[in-house]
Amino acid sequence: MAAFNDRFLRACRREPADATPVWFMRQAGRYLPEYRAMRERYAFLDLCRQPELAVEITLLPLRRFAVDAAILFSDLTIPLLGMGISLALEEGSGPVIESPLRRDADVVRLRTLEPEADVPFVLEAIRMLRAELTVPLIGFLGGPFTLACYLVEGRAARDFARARALMFAAPATWHALMERLTESLIRYARSQIAAGVHALQIFESWIGLLHPLDYRAFVRPYLRRLLEALQPAGIPLILFGTGTAALLEDLAEAGASVIGLDWRVPLDVAWARLGDRVALQGNLDPAVLLAPFEVVAAHAERILRQAGGRPGHIFNTGHGLLPETPPDTVARLVDWVHAYRGDLQGES
Numbered sequence: 163m164a165a166f167n168d169r170f171l172r173a174c175r176r177e178p179a180d181a182t183p184v185w186f187m188r189q190a191g192r193y194l195p196e197y198r199a200m201r202e203r204y205a206f207l208d209l210c211r212q213p214e215l216a217v218e219i220t221l222l223p224l225r226r227f228a229v230d231a232a233i234l235f236s237d238l239t240i241p242l243l244g245m246g247i248s249l250a251l252e253e254g255s256g257p258v259i260e261s262p263l264r265r266d267a268d269v270v271r272l273r274t275l276e277p278e279a280d281v282p283f284v285l286e287a288i289r290m291l292r293a294e295l296t297v298p299l300i301g302f303l304g305g306p307f308t309l310a311c312y313l314v315e316g317r318a319a320r321d322f323a324r325a326r327a328l329m330f331a332a333p334a335t336w337h338a339l340m341e342r343l344t345e346s347l348i349r350y351a352r353s354q355i356a357a358g359v360h361a362l363q364i365f366e367s368w369i370g371l372l373h374p375l376d377y378r379a380f381v382r383p384y385l386r387r388l389l390e391a392l393q394p395a396g397i398p399l400i401l402f403g404t405g406t407a408a409l410l411e412d413l414a415e416a417g418a419s420v421i422g423l424d425w426r427v428p429l430d431v432a433w434a435r436l437g438d439r440v441a442l443q444g445n446l447d448p449a450v451l452l453a454p455f456e457v458v459a460a461h462a463e464r465i466l467r468q469a470g471g472r473p474g475h476i477f478n479t480g481h482g483l484l485p486e487t488p489p490d491t492v493a494r495l496v497d498w499v500h501a502y503r504g505d506l507q508g509e510s
Contacts, residue, residue, distance in 0.1 A: 164296045165296065166296055166297075167230055167296060167297045167298075168298070169181060169182075169183035169230045170183040170185065170230040170231040170297065170298050170361070170476060171298050171360060171361070171398065172473075173441055173473065173474055173475060173476045174361060174398035174400070174419055174420050174441050174474075174476070175398070175419070175441070175474075176438065176441050176473045176474035177473055177474075178473045179473070181499075181500045181501075181502075182466065182469070182475060182476075182477050182499050182500070182502065183230035183231065183476050183477065184229055184230055184476075184477045184478070184495075184496050184499045184500065185229045185230055185231040185232075185233065185300070185476070185478060186223075186229070186478055186479050186482075186483050186492065187233070187402075187478060187479055187481060187482040187483065188482030188483045189223045189227075189229060189233060189483060189492075190219050190220050190221075190222055190223050190232075190233060190235045191219070191235070191482075191483070192483075192485045193483050193484065193485050193486070193487040193488075193489065193492075194222055194223065194226075194489060195489075196222050197219055197222060200215065200218075200219065206237070206251045207237075207250075207251055209235070210235070210236050210237055210240055210283070210284075211283045212283065213283050213286040213287040213290055214290075216234070216235045216236060216283070216284075216287040217235075217287050217290045217291055217294070219235040220232050220233070220234055220235045220287070220291055220299075221291075221294065223492075224295075224297065226489060226492075226493060227489075227492055227493050227496045228496050228497065228500065229297070229496055230297055230298075231297050231298045231299070231300050231360075231361070232291065232295055232297055232298070232299050232300065233299075233300040233302060233363070234284070234287060234288060234291070234299065234300065234301050234302065234354075234359070235287075236284055236287075236302070237251060237257075238257075238302075238303065238304030238308065238309065238312075238365055238367075239251065239257045239304065239309070239312065240281055240284060241275050241277075241280075241281060241303065241304075241309075241346060241347065241350045242257075242309065242312075242313070243280070243281070244273070244275045244276070244277070244279075244280025244281050244346075245272050245273045245274070245275050245280075245342075245346055246271065246272060246273040247259060247260075247272070247313065248260040248261065255317070255318060256312075256317065256318035257312050257317065257318065258316065258317045259312060259313060259315075259316045259317065262313060262314055262315065262316035263313045263314055263339060264314055264324075264328060264335075265335065266334075266335050266338065269335060269338045269339045269342060270338075272339070272342050272343075274342065274345055274346055274349070275346035275347075275349050275350055276349070277349055277350050277352075277353035277354075278353065281350070281353075284353075284354070284357075285353055285354070285356075285357040286357075288301065288354060288357035288358050288359055289357050289358060291358075292357075292358040298360035298361055299358065299359050299360050299361075300359065300360070300361045300362070300363055300400075301351070301354035301355070301357075301359030301361070301362045301363075302362060302363040302364070302365060303347055303350055303351055303354075303362070303364060303365070304347075304364075304365050304366075304367070305347075305364045305365060305366030305367075305369065305385060305388070305401075305403075306340050306343040306344045306347060306381070306384045306385065306388065307340075307366055307368065307369055307372075307380075307381045307384075307385070308365060308366050308367045308368050308369070309343050309347075310325060310336070310339050310340060310343060311325040311368050313325075313339065313343075314328050314339075321371060322368055322371060326371065326372075329376070329380050333380070336380060337380075340380070340381070340384045341384070343384070344384040344387055344388055347388055348387075348388055348391045348392070351364075351388070351391075351392050352391070352392070352395070355392070355395045355397060359397070360397060360398075361397050361398040361399070361400060362392065362397065362398075362399055362400065363400040363401075363402060363422070364385075364388070364389075364399065364400065364401050364402070364418070365402055365403075366381075366385065366401065366402065366403040366413075367402075367403060367404060368403070368404070369381065369403040369404075369405075369406060369409065369413075370403055370404050370405025370406045370407075370408075370409065370424075371405065372409070373408075374408055374409055374412055377409055377412055378412065382412065382416065385401075385416045386416050386417060389401070389416055389417030389418055390417055393417060398419045398420055398441075399417070399418045399419050399420070400418060400419070400420040400421075400422055400443060401413055401416060401418035401420070401421055401422065402421075402422030402443070403422075403424075404424045404480075404481060405424065405426070406423075406424065406427070407426060407427050410427070410432060410435055410436060411435060411436065414436045414439050414440050415439075418440065419440060419441060420440060420441040420442070420443050420476065421436065421440050421441075421442055421443065422442075422443040422444055422445075422478065423442060423443065423444035423445040423480060424444065424445060424480035424481055425444070425445050425446060425447035425448075425479075425480035425481075426480070427445065428468055429442060429444065429445060429465055429468035429469055429475070430468040430469075430470070433468075433469075433472070438474075440474075441474035441475065441476065442469075442474065442475055442476070443475075443476040443478050444465075444476075444477075444478050444479070444480050445465065445478065445479070445480040446461055446462060446465060446477070446478070446479045446480060447461070447479070447480055448479040448480065448481050448482065448483055448484050448487070449484065451479075451483065451484070451487045451488070451491050451492065451495070452484065452486055452487065452488075455491060455494055455495075458491060458494075458495055459495075459498055462477070462495060462498060462499060462502075463502070463504065465477070466499070466502050466504055467504055471504075477499045
């Protein structure tokens with residue numbers, strides 16, 4: 163077996179590496195023809211629930227690209243299934259909750275997750291992957307705010323207005339929901355760590371919808387509790403959200419070792435605001451990958467110049483790869499980033 167590639171882990175720890183590590187959100191998925199062929203044969207939830215299929219999809223991009231990490235193929239909403247939630251996953255539109263949670267009685271019915279009993283397929287896929295991989299394996303979970311938004315709204319939404327309205331109008335119900343979600347997410351994350359993931363990414367995808375004061379009142383206690391519960395494991399914890407320019411300092415103090423940035427925050431600006439407290443991950447606009455490669459390379463170089471060779475930068479997109487992304491462009495970008503040896507700093 164080839165030697166283990168630890169570039170990604172070194173960057174998470176803000177240690178020097180021989181090249182900038184690269185991986186992509188949604189790198190195992192819908193832009194790959196091999197994945198689309200599997201989707202013609204299997205429903206999305208079946209791909210998540212059958213460990214052999216989840217392993218195969220996780221490995222697909224590693225056979226094509228020299229990425230420095232694998233991310234487990236699964237879905238943010240998988241733990242909700244074990245908590246008694248009936249849902250469907252519609253590719254392209256996201257989760258649809260059969261009975262949204264909007265009253266105290268709804269929240270009371272939410273079970274506490276028992277990962278080994280409720281989602282054993284996730285843990286089996288992790289164990290199988292550890293035997294295959296020569297790069298780190300990233301596990302993941304949805305953050306408590308993001309899952310609460312889906313549970314209350316009933317489906318993906320532009321602004322999750324119904325979920326935010328519940329937060330303001332019925333704070334006791336909101337806090338009860340966040341308590342239950344946080345406890346189950348701690349269990350889910352710990353089970354992934356025990357199964358063998360090298361790092362965990364927490365997707366608080368919609369946290370940027372909140373004013374900083376509302377984040378501090380309604381979300382921060384739960385995100386802190388989640389991250390503090392996982393810190394003793396000693397693995398990198400990545401916190402990612404979109405539209406988080408107003409929340410960067412708040413998110414950095416929550417306890418993650420890496421902050422993932424979307425494309426709207428210049429990397430050097432984020433570093434100036436956060437200092438050396440955390441590593442940074444990002445942050446190419448995924449739409450750039452639909453352009454000619456010289457455009458892709460120019461945008462990637464801008465990001466790498468902003469990183470300025472600092473230890474602690476992981477190159478990634480600022481959101482998931484788009485379905486139209488050409489795989490050949492992804493392959494060229496990975497090689498280009500690895501080969502980059504610029505020495506200019508702070509250029510935007």
